[in-house]
Amino acid sequence: MIIARLALQSLKNRWLTALLTVLAIGLSVMLFLGVEKIRNGARASFADTISGTDLIMGARSGSVQLMLYSVFRIGNATNNMSWSSFQKIAKRPDVAWIVPLSLGDSHRGFRVLGTTRDYFKYVRFRQKQNLEFMSGKPFDDIFDAVLGADVAAALGYKLDDPLIVAHGLGRVSFSKHKDKPFRVAGILAKTGTPIDRTVHVSLKAIEAIHIDWQTGARRRGGTMSTDQVRALDLQPKSITAALIGLKSKLSVFRVQRAINEFKAEPLTATLPGVALQELWQLIGQAETALKVVSAMVILTALLGMVTMILTTLNERRREMAILRSVGAGPGTILGMMLSEAAILTGLGVVLGMVALYLALGLARGFIDAQFGIYLNLSPPDMHELMTLGGIVIGGILAGLLPAIRAYRMSLVDGMLVRN
Amino acid sequence: MDKTVTNRRTSARDKALNNVVCIDNVRFFWDAAHEFVVHIKNFEVKRGEKLLLVGPSGSGKSTLLSLLTGIVLPRSGIVSVLNEDLGGLSNRDRDRFRAEHFGIIFQMFNLLPYGSVVDNVILPLNFAKERKARVLAGLARGGTEEDEARRLLSRLGLSQDIQKRKSTAALSVGQQQRVAAARALIGRPEIIVADEPTSALDRNRQSIFLELLFEEVGALGSTLIMVSHDESLGTSFDRVLHLNDVMAAPAAADIGVREGGQA
Numbered sequence: 001m002i003i004a005r006l007a008l009q010s011l012k013n014r015w016l017t018a019l020l021t022v023l024a025i026g027l028s029v030m031l032f033l034g035v036e037k038i039r040n041g042a043r044a045s046f047a048d049t050i051s052g053t054d055l056i057m058g059a060r061s062g063s064v065q066l067m068l069y070s071v072f073r074i075g076n077a078t079n080n081m082s083w084s085s086f087q088k089i090a091k092r093p094d095v096a097w098i099v100p101l102s103l104g105d106s107h108r109g110f111r112v113l114g115t116t117r118d119y120f121k122y123v124r125f126r127q128k129q130n131l132e133f134m135s136g137k138p139f140d141d142i143f144d145a146v147l148g149a150d151v152a153a154a155l156g157y158k159l160d161d162p163l164i165v166a167h168g169l170g171r172v173s174f175s176k177h178k179d180k181p182f183r184v185a186g187i188l189a190k191t192g193t194p195i196d197r198t199v200h201v202s203l204k205a206i207e208a209i210h211i212d213w214q215t216g217a218r219r220r221g222g223t224m225s226t227d228q229v230r231a232l233d234l235q236p237k238s239i240t241a242a243l244i245g246l247k248s249k250l251s252v253f254r255v256q257r258a259i260n261e262f263k264a265e266p267l268t269a270t271l272p273g274v275a276l277q278e279l280w281q282l283i284g285q286a287e288t289a290l291k292v293v294s295a296m297v298i299l300t301a302l303l304g305m306v307t308m309i310l311t312t313l314n315e316r317r318r319e320m321a322i323l324r325s326v327g328a329g330p331g332t333i334l335g336m337m338l339s340e341a342a343i344l345t346g347l348g349v350v351l352g353m354v355a356l357y358l359a360l361g362l363a364r365g366f367i368d369a370q371f372g373i374y375l376n377l378s379p380p381d382m383h384e385l386m387t388l389g390g391i392v393i394g395g396i397l398a399g400l401l402p403a404i405r406a407y408r409m410s411l412v413d414g415m416l417v418r419n
Numbered sequence: 420m421d422k423t424v425t426n427r428r429t430s431a432r433d434k435a436l437n438n439v440v441c442i443d444n445v446r447f448f449w450d451a452a453h454e455f456v457v458h459i460k461n462f463e464v465k466r467g468e469k470l471l472l473v474g475p476s477g478s479g480k481s482t483l484l485s486l487l488t489g490i491v492l493p494r495s496g497i498v499s500v501l502n503e504d505l506g507g508l509s510n511r512d513r514d515r516f517r518a519e520h521f522g523i524i525f526q527m528f529n530l531l532p533y534g535s536v537v538d539n540v541i542l543p544l545n546f547a548k549e550r551k552a553r554v555l556a557g558l559a560r561g562g563t564e565e566d567e568a569r570r571l572l573s574r575l576g577l578s579q580d581i582q583k584r585k586s587t588a589a590l591s592v593g594q595q596q597r598v599a600a601a602r603a604l605i606g607r608p609e610i611i612v613a614d615e616p617t618s619a620l621d622r623n624r625q626s627i628f629l630e631l632l633f634e635e636v637g638a639l640g641s642t643l644i645m646v647s648h649d650e651s652l653g654t655s656f657d658r659v660l661h662l663n664d665v666m667a668a669p670a671a672a673d674i675g676v677r678e679g680g681q682a
Contacts, residue, residue, distance in 0.1 A: 002545040006534075013533035318528050324490065325525070326602070327518020327546035329511055414490035 003332060007339040010319070014312065018344060021305045025348025028301040029391060030356045032294040033384060037360065039287055041367075041375040043280065046072075048126040048374065049193040050243075050272045054252050057081070057089065057259055058241035063270035064278045070101055070241035071272070073111050073194045077103065080238035085264050089242070092258070094251040097122045100239040102206045107165050110151045112199045114206030114236075120146070122245055125193045126374070135159050136186030142205050142234070144185035150196040152187045159184055165199070165209055192374050204234040244269070298391060302398045305344050309337065309402040313409065320410045334407040341399020345392050353380070353388070439610055439642045440464040440487060445496030447482060457482045458667045459496070466609075469636070469643040473650045474662025480646045483665070484614055487644070488521050489513035501609055518546035522603025522641070526615040529599030530587040536577075539587055540568035540601045543608075550606025564605075571601040575631050593624045597631070604635050611636055613645040617652070629655065 011018045050056075050071045058066045059079035068074040090098045099122055102114030120131050120138045136159050139146055145165075147157055157163065162181045182201065190196055211232070246252055252271065259269035320333050357377065364375040380388065442462040457479050464470050474480055485491045486498050489505040498505045501520055505513055522543070530539045541564045544551040554567045572582045575597040581590065587598065596616055603611050613632070617625040633655060636643045645656070653659040 006531075009531075009533040009538075319531055322525075322529065322531060323542075324514075325488075325517075325523040326543035327514050327521075329514035331511070332546075414485050 003335045004339045004343070006323075007336045007343060010316075010336070011340060011343060017308050017312075021301075021308050021344050022347045022351055024301040024304050025298075025345055025391075025395070026351030026355060028294070028298040029349050029352025029388070030359070031297055032291075032391075033352065033356050033380075033387070034359070035290055035294045036384065036387075037356070037375060038367075038373065039290070041373045044376065045192060045373045046279070047273075047276055049195075050124075051126060052122070052124040052128045052245065053243045053272055054246045054249065055244040055256055055259070055269045056241060056272060056275070057086075057244055057267060057269045060266035060268050063268065063275040064282065066241065066268055066270055067272060067275035067279070069103065070243070071194070073103070073113075073198060077240045080240055081242075081267055082238050082265060083236050085262060085267065086239055086242055088264070089244070089259060089262075092255065094247055094255055095244055096247045097245040099123060099243045100203060100236075101241045101243065102203055102236065102238075103240045105165050105206065105209070107151075107163055107199045108155060110148070110155075110197055110199050112145075112165050112201060112206075114201055114203045114239075116203060119200065123195070123243065125191050125195065129191075131191065131195065132189040134187045134189045136184070139185045139200065139202050139205075141183070141185070142202060142208050143182045144201070144205075145182040146186040146188060146200040147184055148188055148194075148196040148198045148200075149190040151199055152184075157184050157187070159187065163199070165201070192368055203236045203239070207234040207236050208232075298394075301348070302345070302395055305341065305395065306398050306401055309340060309399065310405065313402055313406055316406075317409060317413055320406060321413055324410055324414060330407045330410045333410045334403045337403035337406045338396055338399050341403070342392065342396050345395025345399075348395075349388050349391055437465060438463045439466050439468070439501060440644070441497075441499045442486065443497045443499070445486060445493040445498060447486060447491065447493045457486075459483070459486075459665060460667055462665050464610075464642060464644060467640060467642055469633070469655075469657045470645070471653050471656040471659045472644065472646045472662055472665070473648065473653065473659060474646070475648050479666050480614070480662055483662070484612060484646065488517050488523065488612060490517075515546065518543055519549050520609045522605075522608040522611045524596070524599045524603045524611070524613040524616045527592060527595070527619045529602070530590075530595055532586070532588050534587070536572070536582055536584045536587055536590070536598055537565050537568045539598055540572065540605055541565065542602060544606055547606060547608075550608060554606045568601060568605060571604055571635070572598065574635060575601055576627075577601075592619045593628065596620065596628055600628070600632055600635070604639060604641075607639045608641065610642045610644065613643065615647055616645065618647065618649070625652075 050067075056063075056067055056070050058070060058077060059081045061078055065075065065078075069077050086098070086100055089095065097118060099115060099118045103111060105112040105114075117138045120133075124130055133146075134149065134152075136146070145163060151157070155163075161184045163184065164181050182205070188195065188200075211234075244255070246255060256269045256271065259267050323333060323336075324330075360375055360377060364377065368374050440463060442459050444461070445459045446456065447459075448456045462483075472480065472483070482491075486493060487500070489498070489500070489508070492498075492506050500516070503516065505516070508516060531542070534542075544554060544564055551564065554564050555562075558567060569582050573579075577594060577597055581594060584590070587595065590598065596619070600616070603613075611632075616632070617628055620628060629652065632643070643656075645652075646662075650659070
C-alpha cells in the first residue's frame with residue numbers, strides 16, 4: 001500500500017517524463033489492438049459478404065479463386081460453366097435455390113453482373129440480412145439494371161437514368177455496347193460488400209448485349225434494334241458461377257461431391273466458410289508481419305520506460321537512502337520500482353484502450369463507407385484482455401531491470417550515499 | 420577459545436541491560452573500499468544518555484552509524500542494541516528493528532522531495548508497527564498520526580503554514596532539518612541518531628535547532644547519539660567521545676589478515 005503510494009507520488013513528482021512514457025505505451029497499445037480490431041473487422045466483413053449460401057459453384061478451379069471472383073468480384077474466371085450443367089444441378093431435389101452469376105462486363109469501372117431475380121431474394125450478407133432496395137425494384141425488362149449503392153453514389157445515377165455497358169472490365173473501355181442502353185430500375189441500399197460496387201442486370205441482358213458481337217468484335221452486317229432483341233429467345237449458353245442454397249445443411253458434402261464429380265464438364269463446388277479459411281491462411285503471413293511490427297512498437301515503448309526509470313535512478317539514491325533509514329528494506333525499494341513500472345504500463349494500457357475506442361468510434365463510419373470494413377465497437381474480448389494483461393506483465397518484467405539495479409544500489413549505499 | 424567467546428557474549432549481554440548500545444570488539448571493512456578497516460574495541464551508550472561523537476569526516480563515522488543501525492553487519496564481534504544482537508536478526512528483521520527503535524537525522528537532504536511535510540514526518544510509521552501503536556495510543560480519541568506529526572512540528576517551531584505544505588522542496592535547510600527531527604522523534608523511538616544535523620545551519624540556527632532537539636529528546640526519554648566535527652557543541656552533552664578513541668587505528672596484523680584473505 002505504502003509502496004504503491006510512494007511510487008505514485010514519486011511519479012507525480014516527475015509527471016512530464018511519466019506522462020510521455022504513458023503516452024508512448026498508450027499509443028503502442030492502441031496500434032497493437034487497432035491492428036487486431038481492423039484485422040478482425042476485415043475478416044468479419046469478408047465473412048459477412050456472403051451469408052446463407054451453402055455452396056459456390058463454377059468451372060473447375062481453386063476454391064479460393066472461385067470465391068474471390070464470384071463473391072468478391074476480385075480477379076476473373078478462367079472458364080465459364082455451361083447453362084445446361086447449371087440447369088441439371090438446379091434440378092437436384094436437395095437444392096432449395098440457385099442463383100446464376102455471369103460476369104465479364106463493366107460499366108465505367110464497375111462490374112456488371114448478370115443474374116436472375118432470385119439474386120435479390122436469396123443473396124444475403126452480414127448475419128443473413130436480405131438485400132434491400134433504396135429505391136426502385138428488381139429488373140423486369142431485358143434492359144433494366146439494378147445498381148449497388150456505391151455505383152449510384154459515385155456515378156450520380158437516379159432511378160430511370162440511362163446507362164451504357166462496356167465490354168470487358170477496364171475502367172475506360174473502347175468497345176461499348178452503345179446500341180443497347182440500359183435503364184436504372186432500382187438502387188440497392190448500402191451493404192458494405194462488393195454488391196455496392198456492382199451493376200446487376202438479367203442474364204438475358206448479358207446475352208442481348210453480346211448478340212451482335214462475336215469473339216470480342218462487332219459482327220459485320222448491321223446491328224439489331226432493341227425491339228428485335230426483345231423478340232429473340234435469349235437463353236444463355238454459359239454462366240460464370242452460381243450460388244446454391246440447400247434444403248438441408250446435412251446434404252452439403254453430398255451435393256459438393258456430386259458437383260465436383262459432375263460428368264458432363266469439370267466443375268468445382270466449395271463451401272464459402274472453407275474457402276474463407278483457405279484465404280485467411282493465404283494472407284495470414286501478412287497479418288503476422290503486421291502483428292510483429294506492432295508488437296515491436298510495444299517493445300520499444302517498454303524499453304523507453306525502462307530507460308526513463310534507469311536514468312532517474314542515480315538522482316534518486318538519496319531518496320532510497322532516506323527510505324532505508326526509516327526502515328524500508330531493499331525489498332521495499334524493489335517493490336517501489338516495480339510498482340512504478342506497473343503503474344506506467346497500466347496507465348498506458350488504459351490510455352491506449354480509451355484512445356482506441358474513441359478513434360474507432362470516430363472513424364468507423366468513414367472506414368465502413370470507404371473500405372467496406374465494418375468495425376465492431378464491442379468491449380474487449382478474452383483474447384484482447386489477455387493481451388493487455390500480457391503487456392502489463394511485460395512492463396513489470398521490463399521494470400525488473402531498473403528495480404534490481406535500485407535494489408543493489410540501496411544494499412551498497414545503505415542509508416548513507418557515499419559519492 | 421570457545422570458552423572465552425562464550426564469556427564475552429555473556430558479559431556483553433549483562434552490559435546491554437544498562438546500555439542501549441554495546442559494541443564489542445567489532446571489526447569491519449567494506450568490500451569495495453577495502454583500504455579501510457574499522458576496529459572498535461568497545462563502545463557503549465547508556466540509556467537516556469546524550470552522547471556527542473567528534474571526528475572529522477573520513478574518520479569512520481558512517482561505518483560506525485551503519486553498524487549501529489544494522490545497515491551492515493560486523494565481520495567479527497558483536498553489535499548489540501537494546502539487548503538484541505543485530506547479527507542474530509534476519510535482514511528483514513534488522514530493517515524492521517531500525518524502523519522501530521531508531522530515529523535518524525542526516526546532515527541534509529533528509530526529506531522525500533515528493534510527499535507533503537506531514538507525509539514525510541509519518542513515513543517511518545509505515546514500517547514500524549510499535550511506533551505507530553504508540554502514536555495512536557498517545558492521542559486523544561479520534562486523533563490521527565497526522566495530528567501527532569503536526570503537534571511535533573509545532574513543538575519544533577514550524578508554523579501552520581509550513582506544516583500544510585504539499586511539497587518539501589521549497590523549505591529552507593533549517594526547516595528541513597526540523598521536519599527531519601520530527602520524523603526521527605515521532606512514535607518515541609529509543610535511540611535518536613543524528614549525523615551532523617546542524618552542519619548545514621549557521622551558528623544561531625544551530626543552537627536553536629539543538630535546543631529544540633534536546634528538549635524533545637528529553638521529553639521522550641530517548642537516547643541521543645550525535646556525530647559532529649564541531650567539538651564546541653559538546654557543552655550540552657552528557658559525554659563527548661572522539662571517534663579516534665572509539666576506533667582503534669587498523670593494526671598491521673589486521674591489514675595483513677585482510678589482504679591475505681582478499682588475495
